[in-house]
Amino acid sequence: MPELIYALMCADLIVDKDSSSTSFIRTIEHAVVPKLPTVLPPIFFASLWDLEDCNDKPFSISLNLTPPDGESMLLGVQEINQTGTMLHKMNFQLPGLNIKSEGKHIVSVALKDGDQWETLAELPLFVFLNK
Numbered sequence: 001m002p003e004l005i006y007a008l009m010c011a012d013l014i015v016d017k018d019s020s021s022t023s024f025i026r027t028i029e030h031a032v033v034p035k036l037p038t039v040l041p042p043i044f045f046a047s048l049w050d051l052e053d054c055n056d057k058p059f060s061i062s063l064n065l066t067p068p069d070g071e072s073m074l075l076g077v078q079e080i081n082q083t084g085t086m087l088h089k090m091n092f093q094l095p096g097l098n099i100k101s102e103g104k105h106i107v108s109v110a111l112k113d114g115d116q117w118e119t120l121a122e123l124p125l126f127v128f129l130n131k
Helices: none
Strands: 003-015 022-027 030-033 043-050 059-066 073-080 087-094 103-113 116-129
Touching: 003 087, 003 103, 003 116, 043 103, 073 087
Parallel strands: 030 116
Antiparallel strands: 003 022, 003 043, 043 087, 059 073, 059 103, 103 116
């Protein structure tokens, strides 16, 4: 089964063509908004996966947003077809997130294992109203 090495959210990222190393620009853990409800600007979700102990089968990853009231919303699912490498970077841009309330929101990363989803990381996204 793939192992999650890291997961983070940032405003922008740069992937070097030659080395494939990634630079994360302005990591995100909170947002200050002028009013609610609001739509946050697009952000990047970045992750690195260790595939060393995998058997080259495709696997699926999902992202969910859970606001303080607990009503989870699916942000996306991606199936990864392994290419025989030991590491897999998954970087993608999330469109503007719809935010209805202040407080601690959770972006969760889950891996599909058989028919079940296993949450591997929960990234906090604190939303504050600029008063």
